[in-house]
Amino acid sequence: MDLRNIFLRHVAQTSPAPLLTQIVKARGMYLHTADGQQILDLISGIGVSALGHCHPAIVHAVQSQAEKYLHTMVYGEFVLSPQVQLAKKLVDLLPSSLDSVYFVNSGAEAVEGALKLAKKITGRYEIVACRNAYHGSTHGAMSLMSSEIYTGPFRPLLPMVRFIDYNEPVQLDTITDQTAAVIMETVQAESGIHPPENNYLVKVQNRCKETGSLFILDEIQCAYGRTGHFFAFEKYDVVPDILLLAKGMGGGMPIGAFVSSQENMSKLANSPALGHITTFGGHPVNCAAALATLEVIDSEKLIKGLPTKIDLFRQHLPHPYIQEIREGGLWFALDLGDAQLLQRVVREAADEGLLIDWFLFNDHSLRVAPPLIISPDEIIKACKILHHILDRC
């Protein structure tokens, strides 16, 4: 059996139609396949490879930490330099109320930790979430998903989750003094990129303050420069009580975090102690990679360079078959208005060496979310290939 068949036979599948591209190497903006194709990556492994693939600084950080020590002890007991340095560097970038970092393994685990923390702080258990948001696939995170198609077969989920529509301030009175927390993405991603409008997040934060509910912002997909700011909330004049990070954080290695005040976080260490336990959370190799990611974003001035790149996409993306372009930064949803057309475009793009896809809750908009390192020439090349395919389809 060749690798593809062994994959299909023995690696658990998540869909009936996986892409089946066999990757042998990945560098910078490109994935290299077993049949010699170079694929220009316009989706960053869904928001992960902000620095492109195998950035030398990340590879070096991983290698040198691997030579010192790997896993030593369940998270939270030993003082491990990569963890400590990463926590310090992160809190130095954040407002003073976000000064304590709980490291976990993934986005969904960050969501789980945040929900537990909110319940422990408030003594309440009702959660308000937004329709068409995606926060992860574990039971707690999945309870925040409004789509019955995805959640139906896995019920019962968490009780007392109320849904509101994102960007609809009239619905904010659903948040009451029974609400432990309101959780939303700073920019809603999987509905097909919807940034907050008309001070929406400020209104949510104010309502949370009025009701004593915690304000959780999920920046698992939109932090680390994606919106043109390091943290997306910086753009919208709010500060969450709990901030969630993952994806781009590790520069390609698996790591996540929930961040809050030290006072809040202490609730997970007392009555009972070990309120959240994770064996591998904050793995030293992954923390070293995450630390290198912060250093590269800073030293290569990646965020400063984004407005020019965003402008270039704005100039070169429009096409008669694209009905609407929604923009969240170096992050676009190209609405084709037709799911079948989109599927054809994605397939033909892959054949032409361009990796794009759609959104979980929006099957007629193309996702464009390239690594932040994309060059002006690569932007123009990607738009040309896309237009060529759209003309043909």
Ligand SMILES: Cc1ncc(COP(=O)(O)O)c(C=O)c1O
């Ligand atoms: C906004 C958001 N939150 C949470 C998650 C879950 O992250 P993970 O897949 O690492 O569990 C995702 C993943 O796509 C996401 O986009």
